[in-house]
Amino acid sequence: MQGRGRAVCMGTDIDTDVVIAGRYLRTKDHSIWVAHVFEDLDPSLASRLNGTVIVAGKNFGCGSSREQAAIAIREAGVIAVIAPSFGRIFFRNAINIGLPLIECDITCSEGIPVTFDLTSGWVETGGMKYPSRPLSVRMQEILAAGGLVNYWRTHG
């Protein structure tokens, strides 16, 4: 699985409260989460995420188990999130809803293209190619199915 997008740089320890605040959770209307994604980090970010790859510092998605965080990022048009490590519940959630996560420590430059290949395990940006940590076999299967809902629709 390959992908390409413009880099959006973020810091370390981005928690899921910052991704989508508790005050927006009580709805099934995904457009509300998309409208307010990363609002507490930068209110202008939500409208600029389509077609991007988020390149963050370690421990992205730590904190609350709220799956709305992963859904909001995916539905805002983000192609993948790259970070040296992730909050483990967010890690499972993102794969489960079909948002690729890549464990890789890269230098981020805002706006420049980032290309990745999940199957072969590399990320390329700014003229550098970095190896990424492969997903587990199960996670690859879930992601290939488009998420855990589709996985169980076909495997159940």
Next chain:
Amino acid sequence: MSTLSERILRGMAGEYVDRKVDHAYVHDGTGVLTLEAWKNMGARGISDTAHLHVFFDHIVPANNSTTATLQHELRDFACRSFFRFSDIGGGICHQLMSEGVVLPNEIVIGADSHSCTLGAFGAFATGVGATDMAAIWMTGETWFRVPESTGIHLAGNLVGAAEAKDLALSYVSKLGMDGASYQALEFVGEGAATIPMDDRLTLCNLAVETGAKAGMFYADEMTLHYLAAAGYAAQVQEPEPCSYKQELDFDLSDIVPVIAVPPRVDTVKPVSDLAGLPVDQVFVGTCTNGRYSDLARFARIVKGRKVVVRTIVVPASRVVLQKAINTGVLMDLVEAGCSIGTPGCGPCLGSHMGVISDGEVCLSTANRNFRNRMGVGGEIYLSSVSTAAASALEGEITEPEVS
């Protein structure tokens, strides 16, 4: 020779395993998405092996029509599908699971990050999101990567005004917010045996704030005694020599009252460094510190005096509330000027009550002080119950007295 995680999950660290789940639970927050994902999976039935629970604790009672509608749908489904259901006022999911439900060696999955709390019983307990939980509803099992473990060796006894919460914040500070990512924490050593069950729950509760998937105590005589009172017979878990990925040592007598400074749980300072900082609101409760022993400790300090800032006390469960009524603790709190909330999560996640305004400071006994969590522009400082009580009486951060 295995860690407790390896024994319960029956695999070696790093190995991927599929295991049946003994208890799986959601709350009104995560349950709504779980139900939606379960329906989307084809709704091919409900596992008859796992014990499935639904707890209403996050926004209780419902604050508006949208929430009420979502809760109505989940309540209706839970009751029709014979889930074990606890409606508003029952209490916080993790607390209810700790009141004679979870047993040593069980695998417990909650759709909430603080499900790691239940590792206090020598269970493997961890959090997942809604879609993972929907698959557990359907199949009764899930996959795990057996974690490496961090050994936290405890020696001696807590002294002075220090509490288990101060130890919890101290280990989070030492490890950092990702210091135990993808790992399990094991609390071991002769100091661990001295720690009461309520405090073990507090210590395991904060494991996730280090990135850990579980925080665990080995079941010992203390655990068995607690479970016997709930009508269960269980076996002691003897620790084996095992290999830890990293190890920390704490002499409990070195622990002092501390505070986590916003917006990070791992930015921890002695209370004395922050003394005098004005506080607008004090909040006592949550899955970290809303148990009876917490309310009783708070009441002991404020009894016969008046809090000088708005102070919200939310019991973690109905059982906690009943005990506080029966022992007079509740009257002491009310007479001191505290507001009492419906058992549940209260203002911890800033979604329906006890929200703080821009520029306000809340001193809270909860587990997270992330940016804007309890209200846009507000700041959350995290402390022990005794520090919260001493500060509520002064209106500023105040060192607790040695009782």
